[in-house]
Amino acid sequence: MRKPRIIQWGTGSMGRTTIRRILDRDDVELVGAYVTNPDKVGRDVGEIVKRPATGIIATNDIDQILALDADVVLHTSQISVPYAGQNADVIRLLESGKNVISPNGYNRPDYHGPDYAEPLRNAAIKGGATLAGIGLNPGFIVERIALSLAGLVGGRTDMRVYEVVDASNAPSPGLVFNAMGFGSDPAVSDLRQGPVAELYDTYFAEIFDYVAEKLGTRITEITPLHELTLAPHDIAIRVGTIAKGTVAATTWKWRAGFADGSGMLLSILWTSSHELHGEDAAAHWVIEIDGRPGVRATVELLDENPEAPPAKPAMDAMAVLLLNAVPHVMAAGPGFWDLPAILPARREVAP
Template sequence: MRRVVQVSTGNVGRHALRALIGRPDLELVGVHASGPDKIGRDAGELCGLDRPVGIAATGDVEALIDLAPDCVVYTALAETRPMEAIEQLSRFLRAGINVVGTSLVWMAAPRYAEDWVREPLAAACTAGDSSLYINGIDPGYSGDTLVHTAASLVTRIGSITVQEIFDYGNYDDAEFTGASMGFGTEESAELPPLFLPGVVESLWGPQVRALAANLGVTLDEIRQRTERWFTPDPIGCTMMAVAPGQMAAVRFATEGVLDGRVVITLEHVNRLTAAAAPEWDFPPDGHVGVHRVVIEGEPRVEMNTHLSHPVFDPTDAGCISTAARVVNAIDWVCDAPAGLVAVEDVPQSALMRGLLWAEV
């Protein structure tokens, strides 16, 4: 049985925590929380269970390292604090503790990540004889595993388009998602972080490069494009209240160019209400969201992934699946050779770990 520590109990972390508690092959031994309102509370309470599990959340990283777990599940927000997250991850890795994580998305395709993020983490893995695996839904599954499956059905590929099309109105994350994308800002305001030159390309570029390499293609250029939509009407939703004239939809993409033609596109289309940006793509059949891959080729292949849950909102279902991408990899990563693990290193059959577990 693998001994595991959960780091963070936010939108993704609380679902990872609930999964860890319910798994018969994993033993939760510690939980890290950063908010004073969470430290000291029982792990069961933090993930919505109606019973305690006897593990209290702590803010002390060294105390968690002293537990000598086999693996840490790292779902703490890293994109707004990358250097701090790299140092925190490195502390676990240098101590010989394997890490699986859903944040620090620059590392979703580690062989193509920039030196500033890849090198210190690789050095920490070497020092601790440990492994690090970063993945999720997007970046992650939609831009790698789903594409790999679709591409295996095609004899000739003309282009690949990967899309997340989602209504974020019910996503309770104004602090990061809302602020970084610029929801609720006016057109005259400073550009939100995601729209600054090179940011989209930095986050999703490694996956574009990885896809091109898997296809044996050397791209001429990788570029980003961005577009915002401003609402003429007020919008009230879980994410935030948006006044007329403020941004209520966004689309952005990283594009790989070959011979003057866009051949790989990783695109987001996100809005705060179904009424926003009516001319942009919508999920099919009235769904709230979709992760879609379209390969134009012989034959044309389109795969649409819809996530749902009998209790939780579809955005929460996406968070559950994001957690699943790493929780299900714990056993394999713990047995892997030391170093940075890429999605293509992990046999997909090794990730089939969610079947037949009893209800928590």
């Protein structure tokens, strides 16, 4: 039985991490890499990730990627406005018979309605392939950890999940200044009202849909409560300088109400400096659940090298998630892959 043959789609920070993990393992094989940076086209993938030559040449020609004999595409391109803009490429990959694993959503395509979901589903069925959304958040912290902890709580009333991402050392200007919105001038445009907010409203709503289903209830409302933190002075980060008075941190925050009377808060803080937040920006994730008993848990990802960039442990963890999912996704039937989870006890509802 041959090893799963993998194509890496995107060679930003996450894609390069995933490629290194593939090269380090003996149970999978890298067979191709798709890049968008013209400077990477025609280069050996090993050179791109600072490893010995692999014989695999990076390309920006999707037809070359479609022609490869591969089982899985690890789709880690940078998510951008509009949310559905990535779907055209994903549809072509699925139609060619390649399973697609992506952290860019796809956890609950049906939540966005048939106009969004059906082209993806039809492409998967046509190609006999599976589309799987897998990641840390969405995909793991809430869906696997928080829901499992909810199984300890009787009379559950509220769940709160807080995430902190330190972007000060992120190497991609596009990620920091575009996708994250750092350096934007609130006097010119309010991130909380524009297309970036719409992107994240859509992307993270899939978490609430998953939670509601697994708890045996449904969403009644989702209210955005987004916050901006402005730079009190110029802040130097790896990819440039955030000017005083512009956005130095964003808190993407939503409160959902469920039909069983419970609620959930999801708060995601992306920051250029922990100094802006005091003690509120410590662990990567904090999970709190109210009920009998209440639960509070923290999750922090660590690197054995204390000098490692703050984002490195999260990228390593993401790579592990993506690669460990490969055999399970390959074994699934055509269509959408439903992320498995340990199901908690449902909330007690008085008769």
